[in-house]
Amino acid sequence: xxxxxxxxxxxxxxxxxxxxxxxxxxxxxxxxxxxxxxxxxxxxxxxxxxxxxxxxxxxxxxxxxxxxxxxxxxxxxxxxxxxxxxxxxxxxxxxxxxxxxxxxxxxxxxxxxxxxxxxxxxxxxxxxxxxxxxxxxxxxxxxxxxxxxxxxxxxxxxxxxxxxxxxxxxxxxxxxxxxxxxxxxxxxxxxxxxxxxxxxxxxxxxxxx
Numbered sequence: 156x157x158x159x160x161x162x163x164x165x166x167x168x169x170x171x172x173x174x175x176x177x178x179x180x181x182x183x184x185x186x187x188x189x190x191x192x193x194x195x196x197x198x199x200x201x202x203x204x205x206x207x208x209x210x211x212x213x214x215x216x217x218x219x220x221x222x223x224x225x226x227x228x229x230x231x232x233x234x235x236x237x238x239x240x241x242x243x244x245x246x247x248x249x250x251x252x253x254x255x256x257x258x259x260x261x262x263x264x265x266x267x268x269x270x271x272x273x274x275x276x277x278x279x280x281x282x283x284x285x286x287x288x289x290x291x292x293x294x295x296x297x298x299x300x301x302x303x304x305x306x307x308x309x310x311x312x313x314x315x316x317x318x319x320x321x322x323x324x325x326x327x328x329x330x331x332x333x334x335x336x337x338x339x340x341x342x343x344x345x346x347x348x349x350x351x352x353x354x355x356x357x358x359x360x361x362x363x364x
Contacts, residue, residue, distance in 0.1 A: 159186040160277045163206035165197030166190075166239060167215055171262050175210065178266040185273070194218030202230050208257075208277050213240040213247065219361065221247065224254040235276050247358035248287060258282035300341060300359065307334045309360045312351040 162185055166172045172190060179185040188204045191197035194215045201209055209227070213220045220238050227234045237258045238251045248259045257276040260269065261284075268284060275282040300308060303324075310320045317335065321328040335347075344350045354360045 157184070159184050160273060161186050161188045161204070161207045162273065163188055163197070163201055163204055163209045164190045165194070165201075165209065165215070166212040167192045168212075168262075171239075175269065178269055179273075182270060185270075192216075194220075194223055198223065198226060198230075201227060201234075205231070208235045208237060208273050210237050210239050210273075213238055213251070220256075221250045221254060224251065224256060228255050235279070237272060237276050237282070242356075242358075248283075252281070252283075259287060260284060261287070300338060304334055304338050304341070305359065307331065308338050308350065308354050311335070311338070311347050312354050312360050314351075 162179060164172055164175055164187060166175070176187060176190070179187055188206055189200045191200050192215075194217045197209075197211065197215070211220050211223075211227075220236075224236060227236055234255075235257045236255070237260060238256045240247065240259065240261055242261060251259055258272055258281055260272050260282070264272070264284065272282045272284070306324065307320055310323060315323070317328050317331045321331045324331070339345060339350060342350055342353050344353060
């Protein structure tokens with residue numbers, strides 16, 4: 156007897172969650188064992204329900220999946236986590252996969268591809284849609300930013316001046332200028348607006364709405 160794939164959905168956007176539920180409910184080989192609207196509730200249900208596949212939203216009101224994936228694998232080293240995101244930023248995709256995520260999909264995924272993704276992940280394989288794989292390939296070999304450069308890029312994206320960044324990070328303005336120059340070179344841009352735009356598109360920084 157073949158048992159259905161037990162799926163846990165951790166997503167706070169109601170329409171997205173309804174969409175996933177509707178798609179999976181129409182398939183006999185899936186069983187939705189639980190749903191959660193926050194990271195804390197989701198992790199608790201993950202430990203209690205022990206799902207075959209967990210669909211985990213990248214951003215929840217109380218957490219980011221990249222920060223919590225370690226907790227899931229500490230609780231269950233063979234966990235199969237499919238990260239669900241609004242957009243495909245290569246930096247976030249790479250981080251999620253390095254943390255052990257089984258796949259990465261966006262919320263505009265088609266019903267058929269969602270079903271395929273869950274089935275593939277349940278078999279113990281990785282799932283990356285072709286469009287996301289293309290985004291990853293475009294930035295292979297890109298030089299990674301250091302933690303300090305990432306913090307400065309975050310501040311640039313927030314619209315802060317070098318003087319404000321120096322004050323916030325407790326470093327000299329000249330040091331900030333050097334870091335900004337390095338950030339521009341690594342990103343291949345020449346101004347702050349381009350740096351901020353690219354940072355958001357690639358998921359290099361987190362935007363708090």
